[in-house]
Amino acid sequence: xxxxxxxxxxxxxxxxxxxxxxxxxxxxxxxxxxxxxxxxxxxxxxxxxxxxxxxxxxxxxxxxxxxxxxxxxxxxxxxxxxxxxxxxxxxxxxxxxxxxxxxxxxxxxxxxxxxxxxxxxxxxxxxxxxxxxxxxxxxxxxxxxxxxxxxxxxxxxxxxxxxxxxxxxxxxxxxxxxxxxxxxxxxxxxxxxxxxxxxxxxxxxxxxxxxxxxxxxxxxxxxxxxxxxxxxxxxxxxxxxxxxxxxxxxxxxxx
Amino acid sequence: xxxxxxxxxxxxxxxxxxxxxxxxxxxxxxxxxxxxxxxxxxxxxxxxxxxxxxxxxxxxxxxxxxxxxxxxxxxxxxxxxxxxxxxxxxxxxxxxxxxxxxxxxxxxxxxxxxxxxxxxxxxxxxxxxxxxxxxxxxxxxxxxxxxxxxxxxxxxxxxxxxxxxxxxxxxxxxxxxxxxxxxxxxxxxxxxxxxxxxxxxxxxxxxxxxxxxxxxxxxxxxxxxxxxxxxxxxxxxxxxxxxxxxxxxxxxxxx
Numbered sequence: 001x002x003x004x005x006x007x008x009x010x011x012x013x014x015x016x017x018x019x020x021x022x023x024x025x026x027x028x029x030x031x032x033x034x035x036x037x038x039x040x041x042x043x044x045x046x047x048x049x050x051x052x053x054x055x056x057x058x059x060x061x062x063x064x065x066x067x068x069x070x071x072x073x074x075x076x077x078x079x080x081x082x083x084x085x086x087x088x089x090x091x092x093x094x095x096x097x098x099x100x101x102x103x104x105x106x107x108x109x110x111x112x113x114x115x116x117x118x119x120x121x122x123x124x125x126x127x128x129x130x131x132x133x134x135x136x137x138x139x140x141x142x143x144x145x146x147x148x149x150x151x152x153x154x155x156x157x158x159x160x161x162x163x164x165x166x167x168x169x170x171x172x173x174x175x176x177x178x179x180x181x182x183x184x185x186x187x188x189x190x191x192x193x194x195x196x197x198x199x200x201x202x203x204x205x206x207x208x209x210x211x212x213x214x215x216x217x218x219x220x221x222x223x224x225x226x227x228x229x230x231x232x233x234x235x236x237x238x239x240x241x242x243x244x245x246x247x248x249x250x251x252x253x254x255x
Numbered sequence: 256x257x258x259x260x261x262x263x264x265x266x267x268x269x270x271x272x273x274x275x276x277x278x279x280x281x282x283x284x285x286x287x288x289x290x291x292x293x294x295x296x297x298x299x300x301x302x303x304x305x306x307x308x309x310x311x312x313x314x315x316x317x318x319x320x321x322x323x324x325x326x327x328x329x330x331x332x333x334x335x336x337x338x339x340x341x342x343x344x345x346x347x348x349x350x351x352x353x354x355x356x357x358x359x360x361x362x363x364x365x366x367x368x369x370x371x372x373x374x375x376x377x378x379x380x381x382x383x384x385x386x387x388x389x390x391x392x393x394x395x396x397x398x399x400x401x402x403x404x405x406x407x408x409x410x411x412x413x414x415x416x417x418x419x420x421x422x423x424x425x426x427x428x429x430x431x432x433x434x435x436x437x438x439x440x441x442x443x444x445x446x447x448x449x450x451x452x453x454x455x456x457x458x459x460x461x462x463x464x465x466x467x468x469x470x471x472x473x474x475x476x477x478x479x480x481x482x483x484x485x486x487x488x489x490x491x492x493x494x495x496x497x498x499x500x501x502x503x504x505x506x507x508x509x510x
Contacts, residue, residue, distance in 0.1 A: 040306065042305055042306075043302060043303045043304075043305045044300070044302045045299070045300035045301030045302045045303070045330070045370065046300030046301060046302075046364050046365050046370075047298060047299045047300045047301075047302040047328075047365075048298045048300070048365055048464060049298075049464060050297055050298045050464065051295065051297075053453070053461035053462060053463055054450070054461060054462040054463075054464060055459070055460075055461055055462075056460070056462065073302075075300070075365075076464065079448045079450065079464065080450065080462070082448070083448055083449075083450045084450050084452070084462060106377060106494060108496060109301050109373070109494060109496070110301050110302075110303055110330075115300065115301075118364070118496075122361060122445050122446065123445060150510070151508060154507070154508055155508075158507070161498065161500075161501040161504060161505075163443075164498045164501055180509065180510040181508055181509050181510040182509060183502050183505045183506055183508060183509055185495070185497040185499060185502065186495050186496060186497045188418075188495075190377050190378060191377065193334045193337070193338055194338075195309070195334065195335065195338045195339050197339070198308070204310070205310075205311070206308035206309060206310055207308060207309040207310075207311065207335070207339060208308055208309075209303060209304060209305065209309060209331065209334065232510075234505070234508055235497055236497065236498035236501045236502060236505055237496045237497065237498060238496060238497075238498035238501075239361060239364060239496065240440070240441050240443075241363060241364070241373075241441060241492045241493060241494065241496070242440040242441045242490055242491065242492065242493075243416065243419045243491035243492060243493035244440060245416075246416040246419055246491045246493075247438050247440065247491060249416060250416075250438045250489070250491055251438055252409070252413070253406060253409055253410075253436055253438060253489055254435065254436050254437060254438055255405070255435040255436040255487075
């Protein structure tokens with residue numbers, strides 16, 4: 001049987017330990033090609049590069065995996081991977097991550113990792129974004145690789161519903177404390193921004209964007225609820241953003 | 256009665272004619288504050304600025320409107336507007352645009368204009384993204400201002416459902432040819448990317464990202480369907496991206 005073709009992308013850049021962890025999941029399962037940013041591109045959402053040209057630099061690792069680094073965004077990585085690197089070959093699976101940091105709740109909308117998976121789902125490529133609830137560069141990816149492999153193998157075997165990708169979040173817990181895997185829905189939440197004001201050496205003000213996420217639904221059926229109970233959260237994601245439930249109540253706007 | 260507080264943002268930057276058109280809608284209706292990028296930031300999706308500090312420069316126009324220019328993204332404009340410029344005052348309405356170019360279908364996910372409106376909806380601020388189906392800098396905003404004002408006035412009077420914003424698209428048609436306003440849903444579509452390869456003067460390859468949108472559902476209930484029939488499309492937008500319809504079929508992934 002032909003080995004599945006797996007495109008690996010991320011938003012933390014080519015040097016992130018989480019990328020190495022993802023490649024270690026993918027390599028035994030298929031033909032792996034990696035297209036990733038040449039630097040950290042966190043919080044890029046679904047941004048694409050329109051005003052400047054894209055670059056693509058190829059290198060091969062010692063164990064024979066083809067890597068391509070680009071100045072583009074995570075979503076650009078998917079487009080470059082499909083069109084330029086793989087020249088419209090059929091991609092069997094797109095893997096994005098493993099992200100250093102959780103992408104549960106509305107974080108998925110800010111996330112370059114998940115945007116790349118969503119981009120692939122536009123083209124009906126089965127796609128999985130994988131994120132670990134630990135921002136640290138030295139995060140322990142043991143549990144992520146363990147559960148990531150289980151999920152990836154099942155998805156390669158059974159596929160995904162059309163135009164759907166998965167937002168997989170792994171709790172920051174040792175492998176033996178993780179209780180299992182739950183299919184979840186996105187919980188409501190809000191970011192509380194803090195814009196820290198400073199003054200530069202020239203007397204001009206500038207601001208650092210920081211903040212924290214407050215979640216409002218924490219039952220076991222939600223992403224955050226599952227993570228807090230030490231379960232891996234697997235949220236199916238689609239890209240119709242219509243508020244269907246409000247269409248009839250807004251008919252008063254019609255003319 | 257106190258005048259409503261209206262925050263205006265965009266993604267085409269401070270000098271875009273579409274911004275002037277939006278301010279002309281907002282100014283007679285409330286207290287207007289403008290926070291916009293210092294350059295074109297199209298296709299930025301829900302990107303935020305994490306790796307570098309944000310700047311904010313204030314100026315006042317001749318007719319007394321406060322403008323703030325920032326190096327940040329459209330979503331950063333909303334965060335800076337809420338926290339730094341308006342210091343958590345209650346915002347009655349966020350207006351984003353008027354965008355030079357349509358944001359129907361999946362374009363809304365790439366769009367900085369719509370990301371700014373969605374960002375406001377996270378904080379339950381009524382928000383409207385307004386886009387004209389004409390990319391040209393010299394686009395005629397007459398119909399956009401006419402219909403934009405009608406919609407903005409009604410939303411100021413009646414509000415919007417909680418955590419919901421509107422994606423309003425105006426057809427590229429003279430005012431007298433536009434038939435009215437339709438509440439729509441997002442149609443399925445895909446971008447066909449073209450990555451044009453060139454060689455720079457140093458012999459290195461680079462790529463320009465271009466493409467076109469193919470839409471698959473064009474009945475009158477969809478955004479594209481309404482536009483093609485010369486109606487203004489008003490799509491209510493929410494930010495739960497869960498594929499609820501696929502939760503049960505994915506239970507086989509649970510452990």
